[in-house]
Amino acid sequence: MQRPCIVGTLLLLLLVAACSGETDPAEDQAPSSNGKTEDEPSLVGRLPGGFGPAKFHNALTTATGFSGATIREATLDVSGDFWVAVDGGVSRRTESGWINYSPVEGLPDPRTRTIEVGDDGRVWLGHQSGLTIFDGKAWNQPTFAASLVGLEVRALLLGEKPWIGTGAGLFRVEGETLSLQQIPGLPGAVGVHALLNGSDGTVWVGLDQGLAGFKEGTWTYLHGIEGLPSGAVLALAEGTAHELWVGAEGGAGRYDGTAWTTFDYGNGLGGGEVRALELDAEGGVWFALGMAEGDPFSGGASHFDGTTWTYYSTEDGLGGNLLFSVDRDRDGSLWFGTWGGGFSRFDGTAWTTLERRDGLACDMVGAVLHDRAGRWWFGSEGGVTRRDASGWTLLRGEGGALRPYRVTAIAEVGQTEYWFGTAGGGVFVLSGETWRHLGTVEGLPGDFVNTLLVTEQGEVLVGTDSGLGIFRDTSFVKLGAAEGLVSDTVTALKVDSKGRIWVAGFGGVSMVQGEVVTPFAAADGLGQMAVRTIYEDAEGTLWFGGEQGRVTSFNGEQFDTYAPVELLLGRQVTAGLHDEHGFLFGTADGAVVYSEGGSWYEYRPVTIAGEVRTIYRDREGALWIGTTLAGVVELPPLPGK
Structure with missing residues (x-):
């Protein structure tokens, strides 16, 4: 027209x-x-x-x-x-x-x-x-x-x-x-x-x-x-x-x-x-x-x-x-x-x-990190934005290599290194002023990265749509369904207090301990078919949150699954977070559903537009919500009643 x-x-x-x-x-x-x-x-x-x-x-x-x-x-x-x-x-x-x-x-x-x-x-x-x-x-x-x-x-x-x-x-x-x-x-x-x-x-x-x-x-x-x-x-x-x-x-x-x-x-x-x-x-x-x-x-x-x-x-x-x-x-x-x-x-x-x-009004943010130096990192379509005391810096990688990809995960590795996982481009690593790329050629299981996690030993865990990559020293160790994971698609990662790696996917969760991989699915009592978040409480109990707000706990011996959250029935869960404050789930229709005091609540502020892509809690306890249409929004303390 x-x-x-x-x-x-x-x-x-x-x-x-x-x-x-x-x-x-x-x-x-x-x-x-x-x-x-x-x-x-x-x-x-x-x-x-x-x-x-x-x-x-x-x-x-x-x-x-x-x-x-x-x-x-x-x-x-x-x-x-x-x-x-x-x-x-x-x-x-x-x-x-x-x-x-x-x-x-x-x-x-x-x-x-x-x-x-x-x-x-x-x-x-x-x-x-x-x-x-x-x-x-x-x-x-x-x-x-x-x-x-x-x-x-x-x-x-x-x-x-x-x-x-x-x-x-x-x-x-x-x-x-x-x-x-x-x-x-x-x-x-x-x-x-x-x-x-x-x-x-x-x-x-x-x-x-x-x-x-x-x-x-x-x-x-x-x-x-x-x-x-x-x-x-x-x-x-x-x-x-x-x-x-x-x-x-x-x-x-x-x-x-x-x-x-x-x-x-x-x-x-x-x-x-x-x-x-x-x-x-x-x-x-x-x-x-x-x-x-x-x-x-x-x-x-x-x-x-x-x-x-x-x-x-x-x-x-x-x-x-x-x-x-x-x-x-x-x-x-x-x-x-x-x-x-x-x-x-x-x-x-x-x-x-x-x-x-x-000056144009459009934002799509899929990853947030507040690093140890107090700087903010925001991953979006086509690059990463860093905010420090001097202002904003737009990073697109060497030669604009990040431009074609959506940044889905950010991790701080050591004192000067940052890893950026992307949808379709693998991982881009920034060390000081130098960029390098890690993809399937370098041993990464797949180029669609969903999550990143750094262990206390300095290993970097990369969850992809094609399996888990564990970066040790200078190379990747690959784990997938063929090696015992419940699913090739990795949606969340957690290292528990005993040093075991928990890997969430669309079929359940898997526990990696040394060279042994143990999968858990619905038949084992997990009750989850698509796990999006993992949390360990002070008593060592593991909690898994998934689609439609299904919550399962694991005390080391057995799984206990709770009824689905009514507020999430029939809705697409697109992000999740579980910490000492409780569960939070983000939805495709721009809402945050959370638990407090044994009850569930829904919060839908006008500042959230589009799909909730990521939920991040900073060191001060503030919640940051990355969205597809409204950039990243900080929420006030959520009302419990």
Whole structure:
């Protein structure tokens, strides 16, 4: 879908950072104090919440220096302000700088999907659970939008009678009335992904399967015809010759009024689904591509000038290969929204990238560490951020090696060494100023790392999706199901007071004592099929927490399993912690469920957005929650009643 252009003079205001990823360790992002002058780093944010009187929880946002950003869409309002919808909220670029909107500022759902500006200047935002409109002062839900609550709004077409595309069908607004549009030939309501108002008056609708057109009260449904790309239609655009361009899961298609032509991997278009389309000043077409499963060479951006195809990827300077959007500004530059790689601009010659450290509101944090020197380490998509008394430092590894991966675990080894486990990239080790990589070639069981633990003897335990790696001296010892572990997938690790290593997995737990591996599963009384957390209390009893809040204890002789936590029934547990304070479980819907005094409670502060990825308790007893959409949030003492 074409967007309004971006005012060229605004680009001079953007703090654009190069994203080539070719820096060495000494050139990682320099510390930024963000104007703080205190001796100790300030982690105080501006996100209120809690019980009773409003309290300001500590919240780390992109304004404080996190790496990467997932851009959904961008647009320009009538005053010239630049609006960017990201996973985590909305960022608005004014002449004086960035303004970020989150649930604290009235945004009901930070899981944005689409953004448009009407002729009256109001900003319409479609998100995971409905529609919200910004009137210049506040975010409000119009009367007609009450019917959209709970529906994912994916596409907007504004005008006298706005059209709203959702995951459950197409709606049209007339005054304050909202009506569901039934498309003849389709089995009821279907998911809508894209909307386009054609120059001949046809409203084109991209659907889960195929394409529909509405003109003069009549619907036409196109599906399975020769030349129309397969799968969901995700993007629509009209060319300078009034031809219709379609971006779909199966490639791209062009309709010239007579026949369809398909473009895919085989005839010039790069691999992956076409997420967005945009025309350039010369009438060429730009394609923003998503990644195809199992194809590491898919994604990126393609350009077709009518004769020749040109392809761009991260090797050319694009911030990331998985794209969501493409928009053209009034200077003719193209802006590409990426997943985890920021907002990339191509001026026809060179690429530059606007990232989170430039003020965008998006965070995805999967690991937290407070080291012995008092420094904070936060692992996220594409890198690690370190916070000390001098400010923030962004670390991406040697040559930007961490950029493609999500950091899932962090461990402090010795006095000067830090290990960073990743999803798909193995382990990256920082020793002073020097980086090294440990992967399957070096003996690591697998490159998808879930957890790290350092023993008193200095061994590093690495839990992966392919087994446990024990790093001793200079090499790994590998343990998996073949060696006796209950599962190759390792989800949690613990060394008990007797020096035994406990390894949790999807099938139960295993005890490693010397060279002997003893597995425990449901048949042994464990009662757990997916263990996520292990804790040893003062009496030496081991406690295991798993899916749906199932809790099992082991006194050295037998297992005792307790009834599942009712608050967690039917919910996906994504993180867990058990210590002297009790059990805590994080869920996929952004809640923390915890035990206190024999009872279970649920806590859902407005500061948590998205999935809870990690729960960390620091030396002072404060809880830090890493999320997929709201960065990392410090919680106040949880109420027990």
